Amino acid sequence: MEKRGNACTGCNYCKGCPNNVDIPKCMEEYNISKMLGSPIASAMHYFSRIPKEQRVENCTACGDCIPLCPQFLDVPDELMKVYEYFGDEFTTFCDLDEK
Ligand code: SF4
Ligand code: SF4
Numbered sequence: 001m002e003k004r005g006n007a008c009t010g011c012n013y014c015k016g017c018p019n020n021v022d023i024p025k026c027m028e029e030y031n032i033s034k035m036l037g038s039p040i041a042s043a044m045h046y047f048s049r050i051p052k053e054q055r056v057e058n059c060t061a062c063g064d065c066i067p068l069c070p071q072f073l074d075v076p077d078e079l080m081k082v083y084e085y086f087g088d089e090f091t092t093f094c095d096l097d098e099k
Contacts, residue, residue: 005031006078007071014065014075022054023065023075030082040094047090056083 008027017023033042061076069075087093
């Protein structure tokens with residue numbers, strides 16, 4: 001499993017996703033987890049603070065947000081990593097051995 005997060009600064013320039021994904025918040029919990037090595041705490045924040053309708057699984061990879069990012073992140077690709085990391089349920093996340 002990749003130990004580093006991504007370069008998202010939380011600038012919010014990508015806000016306005018047509019599918020309502022809260023990109024900065026999703027990236028933030030992922031990056032905090034990677035940086036601090038506190039996966040359970042971050043997962044609790046991810047699932048409790050971000051409504052399901054705003055989580056990464058709603059991304060359709062339309063690409064609208066890519067040109068908006070000053071960090072030149074491939075946002076949908078990064079969101080896929082967040083999804084692979086947290087999954088879509090807290091219980092599923094807790095079942096995984098290594099983060
Ligand atoms: S690529 Fe995903 S996160 Fe970005 S605007 Fe499209 S649906 Fe939203
Ligand atoms: S525009 Fe890029 S750096 Fe800014 S919050 Fe969105 S993903 Fe993060």
